[in-house]
Amino acid sequence: MKVVALAGGVGGAKLADGLARLLPPADLTIVVNTADDFTWHGLHISPDLDTVMYTLAGLANPETGWGVVGDAFLALDMLGRYGQETWFHVGDRDLATHVLRSHLLRQGMTLTAVTATLARALGIGATLLPMSNERVETVVETDTGDLSFQEYFVRYAWQPVVRRLRWDGLDVARPAPGVLPALQAAAVVVICPSNPFVSIGPMLALPGVRASLRAARRVLAVSPIVGGRALKGPAAKMMAELGQPVSAVSVAQGYADFLNAFILDRVDSAEVPQVEALGVRPFVTDTIMQDQAGRIRLAQQVLKLAESL
Amino acid sequence: MKVVALAGGVGGAKLADGLARLLPPADLTIVVNTADDFTWHGLHISPDLDTVMYTLAGLANPETGWGVVGDAFLALDMLGRYGQETWFHVGDRDLATHVLRSHLLRQGMTLTAVTATLARALGIGATLLPMSNERVETVVETDTGDLSFQEYFVRYAWQPVVRRLRWDGLDVARPAPGVLPALQAAAVVVICPSNPFVSIGPMLALPGVRASLRAARRVLAVSPIVGGRALKGPAAKMMAELGQPVSAVSVAQGYADFLNAFILDRVDSAEVPQVEALGVRPFVTDTIMQDQAGRIRLAQQVLKLAESL
Numbered sequence: 001m002k003v004v005a006l007a008g009g010v011g012g013a014k015l016a017d018g019l020a021r022l023l024p025p026a027d028l029t030i031v032v033n034t035a036d037d038f039t040w041h042g043l044h045i046s047p048d049l050d051t052v053m054y055t056l057a058g059l060a061n062p063e064t065g066w067g068v069v070g071d072a073f074l075a076l077d078m079l080g081r082y083g084q085e086t087w088f089h090v091g092d093r094d095l096a097t098h099v100l101r102s103h104l105l106r107q108g109m110t111l112t113a114v115t116a117t118l119a120r121a122l123g124i125g126a127t128l129l130p131m132s133n134e135r136v137e138t139v140v141e142t143d144t145g146d147l148s149f150q151e152y153f154v155r156y157a158w159q160p161v162v163r164r165l166r167w168d169g170l171d172v173a174r175p176a177p178g179v180l181p182a183l184q185a186a187a188v189v190v191i192c193p194s195n196p197f198v199s200i201g202p203m204l205a206l207p208g209v210r211a212s213l214r215a216a217r218r219v220l221a222v223s224p225i226v227g228g229r230a231l232k233g234p235a236a237k238m239m240a241e242l243g244q245p246v247s248a249v250s251v252a253q254g255y256a257d258f259l260n261a262f263i264l265d266r267v268d269s270a271e272v273p274q275v276e277a278l279g280v281r282p283f284v285t286d287t288i289m290q291d292q293a294g295r296i297r298l299a300q301q302v303l304k305l306a307e308s309l
Numbered sequence: 310m311k312v313v314a315l316a317g318g319v320g321g322a323k324l325a326d327g328l329a330r331l332l333p334p335a336d337l338t339i340v341v342n343t344a345d346d347f348t349w350h351g352l353h354i355s356p357d358l359d360t361v362m363y364t365l366a367g368l369a370n371p372e373t374g375w376g377v378v379g380d381a382f383l384a385l386d387m388l389g390r391y392g393q394e395t396w397f398h399v400g401d402r403d404l405a406t407h408v409l410r411s412h413l414l415r416q417g418m419t420l421t422a423v424t425a426t427l428a429r430a431l432g433i434g435a436t437l438l439p440m441s442n443e444r445v446e447t448v449v450e451t452d453t454g455d456l457s458f459q460e461y462f463v464r465y466a467w468q469p470v471v472r473r474l475r476w477d478g479l480d481v482a483r484p485a486p487g488v489l490p491a492l493q494a495a496a497v498v499v500i501c502p503s504n505p506f507v508s509i510g511p512m513l514a515l516p517g518v519r520a521s522l523r524a525a526r527r528v529l530a531v532s533p534i535v536g537g538r539a540l541k542g543p544a545a546k547m548m549a550e551l552g553q554p555v556s557a558v559s560v561a562q563g564y565a566d567f568l569n570a571f572i573l574d575r576v577d578s579a580e581v582p583q584v585e586a587l588g589v590r591p592f593v594t595d596t597i598m599q600d601q602a603g604r605i606r607l608a609q610q611v612l613k614l615a616e617s618l
Contacts (some may be wrong), residue, residue, distance in 0.1 A: 042412030074381055078405035082430045092401035096387035099408065103351030121391045 001027060003303070004186040008033045008199020009048050010065030010232050011224055012192035013055035014289045016126075018299030019190065020056050021292075025125025029182040030056075033194070034111065034130045035138040035167060035202035036149045040088055041079065043098040044105055047150070048199065049115055049130060050097060057122035059093075065232065068093040087155045112176045129182070131203045134173035138198050139166040149198060158234035162241040167202055175206045183212035188306040191221035191259075193287065195235040196251050197242070213258035218309045220302055221255050222287055223248035226265040231288065249274040256280060260309055263287060263302065281309070310336060312612070313495040317342045317508020318357050319374030319541050320533055321501035322364035323598045325435075327608030328499065329365050330601075334434025338491040339365075342503070343420065343439045344447040344476060344511035345458045349397055350388065352407040353414055356459070357508065358424055358439060359406060366431035368402075374541065377402040396464045421485045438491065440512045443482035447507050448475040458507060467543035471550040476511055484515045492521035497615040500530035500568075502596065504544040505560050506551070522567035527618045529570045529611055531596055532557035536576040540597065558583040565589060569618055572596060572611065590618070 003023055007016045007030055016030045033048045047066065054060040054068055061067045071091030080086045090098065097118065104114045111130045119128045138149040142160035152158055183189060194200055204210050213219050225248045230236040239246045248264040249271040255262075261281040264271060265288065275282035283305050289295045312332055316325045316339055325339045342357045356375065363369040363377055370376045380400030389395045399407065406427065413423045420439045428437045447458040451469035461467055492498060503509050513519050522528050534557045539545040548555045557573040558580040564571075570590040573580060574597065584591035592614050598604045 041408050042415055043408065068387070072381055072383055072401065074401035075384065075405040075408070078377070078402040079409060082405070082409055082427060084409065092381065092383035092404070093387040095401070095404060095408070096384040096391070099350050099352065099384070099404070100388060100391055100393060106351055118391060 001187045004029045005190045007192040008194030012194035013052040015192045018295030028126040033199045035136045043102045056124045132173045136173045137168040189219045193222040193224040220261045222263045227267040310496045313338045314499045316501040317503030318360045321503035322361040324501045327604030337435040342508045344445045352411040365433045441482045445482045446477040498528045502531040502533035531572045535574040
């Protein structure tokens with residue numbers, strides 16, 4: 001059963017990891033958001049690709065969800081001595097990834113090829129695909145001005161009020177090679193519990209992706225909103241600031257045109273009728289992935305639900 | 310008294326540091342070999358500039374002479390996980406230097422400007438100049454083929470037999486801005502105890518440098534050969550393989566056309582008459598710089614000798 005997962009950062013990476021531990025590597029493709037990518041001291045950083053890659057390789061820092069376990073920050077400290085900005089916390093092991101990716105990109109490799117090379121070297125069997133090889137840049141229009149996503153997210157700890165989201169480059173970007181074919185061949189597409197605006201949103205906006213999802217046999221999503229809050233990051237705060245009700249069903253609504261089933265947490269079971277009203281099959285379970293066992297359990301339920309559709 | 314020091318790696322950096330602790334910052338210019346520069350995973354590395362810079366900033370690893378004290382090698386380890394070559398030992402703090410230098414160079418800054426920026430940030434008052442802003446590359450022609458200097462020096466631990474040295478790019482390279490004016494304004498030029506072939510040699514071969522030294526008021530050199538051996542690195546082995554007698558006076562001979570005085574170690578005092586025969590004034594002292602005090606002591610003797618000329 002060919003499965004495609006669409007993932008952003010930490011939450012998406014966890015479910016993708018659960019799926020990777022259940023499925024034969026050849027059956028799993030993970031399409032990852034790259035609209036958070038940015039340039040840092042001349043290096044190309046792909047935060048979501050890194051989070052997914054480190055998580056699947058068993059290298060992710062379990063305390064933060066991002067970065068490499070046991071990493072240190074000597075290079076960052078040295079950049080600080082040189083008077084450089086250090087608000088983006090790149091660890092020393094992590095820095096190696098950025099140096100190598102940037103080097104391979106400058107040599108003319110596509111982000112798709114670089115991602116495959118890095119993932120293979122770290123022993124990842126599943127296929128990891130960037131959403132696009134073209135640069136798409138999330139711009140967060142806030143009450144304090146336009147911010148790049150990492151400025152908004154890391155530097156200002158998502159405190160500015162979001163007025164609008166914009167994606168520079170999205171008008172000319174295409175899905176990376178392999179993305180649409182994977183979606184078209186998929187028996188199941190899983191929308192991971194990632195931020196629907198800044199992680200899943202840019203992927204859906206790429207030409208052909210939404211149409212492929214509408215045509216797909218089974219599309220399931222796991223709610224990133226639990227009890228009116230995001231487990232991690234600004235999804236709930238953004239939702240409120242963009243004038244939407246902060247709820248799981250709000251997420252389902254945004255996906256309703258292609259969604260077959262929606263997995264929401266027990267604490268949100270009151271929203272089941274609203275999900276049903278969207279024509280989407282609801283499934284209630286514990287969605288919080290505390291540990292590796294939790295990831296596998298949720299992935300099992302996703303796959304079981306998919307088979308029942 | 311304006312002093313210009315020509316320096317390569319560890320030995321040169323030590324004497325330059327001694328001079329920096331004695332002279333007002335505005336009076337000291339250190340011109341550094343860049344023919345060892347190379348590209349490593351897409352980053353521009355200037356090993357001699359780094360060694361001089363770290364040494365003057367008090368950051369050098371006292372055990373190796375190169376690299377940053379207390380550095381770790383997590384990024385290098387990670388590059389190894391990615392299947393990359395790791396024979397060149399870049400520490401994590403050191404990596405920050407290469408990332409930043411490469412970034413600034415790609416933004417269009419010259420190596421001269423980058424060097425000034427980095428040195429200033431590390432609190433170095435003396436003027437640090439790369440020998441050239443054009444790329445000059447030492448190629449070591451050996452019994453096992455042509456090697457880049459770092460391959461020869463680090464990867465193969467200078468074990469291959471040297472047949473000839475070659476400098477790619479030297480035919481079109483010019484001295485960096487500031488180098489010739491500094492030499493022309495200098496009351497004293499000090500040739501540091503650096504490898505005469507691969508550290509000092511490329512500088513002397515740049516157009517105008519040798520002529521400026523011939524015209525200079527006082528040029529002193531400190532022998533990098535002590536008791537028929539190099540304190541560090543392949544100078545003595547190269548000398549033998551290139552068919553020269555392995556001795557301090559061999560070094561003086563190579564500089565004889567511009568040298569006024571030559572400082573050699575007590576163990577080589579038997580060579581004094583040979584130095585005199587070159588028309589160069591010999592000065593015998595302890596040249597081995599074991600510690601900071603040793604650097605200052607030798608620098609004091611260099612300056613005292615210069616005043617006596």
